[in-house]
Amino acid sequence: MNGVRSSMALLVLPALLAATLLFALPLCLLLAGSLRGPTGWTTANFISFLGSAYSWQVIGRTLRLATLTTLVCLVIGYPAAFALARTRGVVQSLCVAALLLPLSVSVIVKAFGWTILLRGNGVVNLLLQGIGLTSGPVRFLFTETGLLIGISNIFLPYMVLPLYAVVRQIDPRLADAATTLGGGPFHVFRRVLVPLSMPGVVAGVSLVFSLATGAYVIPTLLMGDAYQTLPVEIATSFLFLQDPARGSVAGVVLLLLSLLVVAASGRLARPLR
Amino acid sequence: MAYLAVERVSKRFRSTVVLEELSLQVARGEFVSLLGPSGCGKTTLLRILAGLLAADTGSVALDGHDLGRLPPHRRNVSVVFQNYALFPHLTVAENVAFGPRARGRSGGDIARTVERLLALVQLPDMGDRRISALSGGQQQRVAMARALATEPDLILLDEPLSALDRKLRETMQVELRRLLRDLGMTAIFVTHDQEEALALSDRVAVMNAGRIEQLDTSEAVYARPATPFVLDFVGQSTVLHGTVGASDGRALTIDTALGPVHASGPFARGSRVMLAVRPEHMQPGAAADDSWTSVTTPVAGQTFLGRICLLYCSGGPADRIIVEVPAQVAASLSAGGSATVSWRIADALVFPAP
Numbered sequence: 001m002n003g004v005r006s007s008m009a010l011l012v013l014p015a016l017l018a019a020t021l022l023f024a025l026p027l028c029l030l031l032a033g034s035l036r037g038p039t040g041w042t043t044a045n046f047i048s049f050l051g052s053a054y055s056w057q058v059i060g061r062t063l064r065l066a067t068l069t070t071l072v073c074l075v076i077g078y079p080a081a082f083a084l085a086r087t088r089g090v091v092q093s094l095c096v097a098a099l100l101l102p103l104s105v106s107v108i109v110k111a112f113g114w115t116i117l118l119r120g121n122g123v124v125n126l127l128l129q130g131i132g133l134t135s136g137p138v139r140f141l142f143t144e145t146g147l148l149i150g151i152s153n154i155f156l157p158y159m160v161l162p163l164y165a166v167v168r169q170i171d172p173r174l175a176d177a178a179t180t181l182g183g184g185p186f187h188v189f190r191r192v193l194v195p196l197s198m199p200g201v202v203a204g205v206s207l208v209f210s211l212a213t214g215a216y217v218i219p220t221l222l223m224g225d226a227y228q229t230l231p232v233e234i235a236t237s238f239l240f241l242q243d244p245a246r247g248s249v250a251g252v253v254l255l256l257l258s259l260l261v262v263a264a265s266g267r268l269a270r271p272l273r
Numbered sequence: 274m275a276y277l278a279v280e281r282v283s284k285r286f287r288s289t290v291v292l293e294e295l296s297l298q299v300a301r302g303e304f305v306s307l308l309g310p311s312g313c314g315k316t317t318l319l320r321i322l323a324g325l326l327a328a329d330t331g332s333v334a335l336d337g338h339d340l341g342r343l344p345p346h347r348r349n350v351s352v353v354f355q356n357y358a359l360f361p362h363l364t365v366a367e368n369v370a371f372g373p374r375a376r377g378r379s380g381g382d383i384a385r386t387v388e389r390l391l392a393l394v395q396l397p398d399m400g401d402r403r404i405s406a407l408s409g410g411q412q413q414r415v416a417m418a419r420a421l422a423t424e425p426d427l428i429l430l431d432e433p434l435s436a437l438d439r440k441l442r443e444t445m446q447v448e449l450r451r452l453l454r455d456l457g458m459t460a461i462f463v464t465h466d467q468e469e470a471l472a473l474s475d476r477v478a479v480m481n482a483g484r485i486e487q488l489d490t491s492e493a494v495y496a497r498p499a500t501p502f503v504l505d506f507v508g509q510s511t512v513l514h515g516t517v518g519a520s521d522g523r524a525l526t527i528d529t530a531l532g533p534v535h536a537s538g539p540f541a542r543g544s545r546v547m548l549a550v551r552p553e554h555m556q557p558g559a560a561a562d563d564s565w566t567s568v569t570t571p572v573a574g575q576t577f578l579g580r581i582c583l584l585y586c587s588g589g590p591a592d593r594i595i596v597e598v599p600a601q602v603a604a605s606l607s608a609g610g611s612a613t614v615s616w617r618i619a620d621a622l623v624f625p626a627p
């Protein structure tokens with residue numbers, strides 16, 4: 001028994017090593033960098049970062065972008081996951097493939113793709129004018145709407161896949177049972193399907209939210225440098241301002257924000273169960 | 274006027290006919306089983322009664338009201354599902370309360386209903402438990418309580434006991450029957466287990482290929498099966514195939530692979546027939562008098578069942594002979610030998626050969 005257990009422990013070793021070397025160690029270095037001043041350990045970096053109104057603007061913008069992205073993905077992804085779970089056979093395989101394939105394309109390529117689609121004479125504008133919804137070209141590039149369209153599209157699979165995995169495990173007879181007990185369609189949805197899909201919602205929301213808070217390429221390409229979020233701020237600090245302390249502090253703040261939201265989403269979902 | 278009236282209901286999935294012009298009348302408070310092999314359409318009929326599936330043609334009326342295309346949540350018909358379909362995210366009490374709550378009953382009313390039903394199914398003080406913390410038998414009781422909590426006009430049971438082990442199943446059968454009888458509940462019970470159907474039901478509908486082959490009391494279905502299918506599906510029996518050698522329109526002599534046997538029935542000379550006798554109507558030994566007939570047959574084997582023993586003998590290719598004999602008699606009839614077995618002519622059933 002002991003032998004089995006120790007050989008099991010051996011199986012975890014590579015993952016443990018990789019996590020330590022590639023994840024825990026850099027995190028410690030990041031934390032150390034944020035607490036290091038010219039004369040030794042200090043909290044001055046944090047005080048100066050958190051004391052500036054500009055930093056709070058950046059934090060606010062990051063949270064706003066992540067929240068909106070998560071909402072859009074949830075609104076689009078939730079019904080999609082249910083539809084996907086109800087399909088069968090070839091149709092289901094095709095849909096899942098359509099969802100997975102874009103993940104194999106680089107984020108940069110997809111973000112560039114959106115800059116082409118969204119520009120003044122891009123497909124989106126031609127389409128809008130073609131069907132008569134607008135008379136002239138609508139400005140999408142370098143607007144928050146354009147950014148939201150692009151970023152939601154790119155992160156949508158991360159919402160749909162965990163949701164789909166959970167929803168398809170829901171026994172369809174539970175909905176049958178609920179409806180024979182007198183539950184109308186909305187009651188069945190609210191009291192049975194929503195609570196049972198909550199683990200998927202929590203997983204999808206956590207994934208998309210942390211991805212969106214950490215997104216660098218997409219806001220940069222679709223909004224330009226004027227739109228400063230925490231990841232953009234980190235890059236600017238390291239690359240242009242040569243201020244590693246400020247970058248490290250922003251990194252720690254970003255990490256804490258993501259962790260906080262991921263931890264909170266599980267909690268907040270509980271009353272819905 | 275029947276309480277539940279199913280009139281010429283048909284249902285097909287693509288080209289497969291699942292129900293074919295099926296009609297069924299059930300009286301108020303009656304317990305009717307739908308018995309048949311898998312794929313005979315019994316679950317489809319149940320889903321149509323519940324409103325979970327729409328019939329292609331035909332009508333269903335309950336207590337004089339046409340259920341038509343009424344959606345399931347507007348019918349007052351409860352279902353106990355196979356494997357129960359209990360809500361895993363809710364407690365026992367919340368599961369039972371689901372129906373009353375969906376129907377907008379008041380809080381105090383719901384609490385009283387839940388308490389009464391949990392007491393009824395002998396699960397008091399279990400209201401706060403998680404479904405996953407219950408045994409199979411307990412889950413079955415919660416499913417019953419949940420279905421009864423809406424005070425349904427009709428309760429449909431879809432193989433509700435099939436997930437339980439044999440011993441528990443027998444206990445639950447008795448309990449289920451008593452509970453529904455006490456409440457005067459009209460129930461349709463779907464099963465492929467003939468013993469269960471015979472033990473529980475006021476009447477049994479034996480289904481095959483989308484039709485009801487016979488609808489009658491348990492005793493009648495067993496003693497007087499209407500078709501070879503019912504004979505074959507319900508209980509065991511001796512089956513001998515043959516040709517009518519002599520007939521006076523009533524008394525027959527049938528030439529079988531084991532020689533001529535006497536029977537009675539309205540068959541003409543030369544017709545191909547199938548003769549069937551239940552094992553308990555067969556006995557070892559020669560015919561006692563003119564009202565009996567007998568054959569001599571090689572013994573193929575026997576099955577010991579405690580007090581009695583089933584003796585298997587062989588005949589023609591499609592024939593089988595099963596005789597119920599007391600265990601002490603069976604010892605002298607070993608495989609490889611031969612035995613003379615007899616039965617009363619009146620106890621044999623004769624069908625046209627299928």
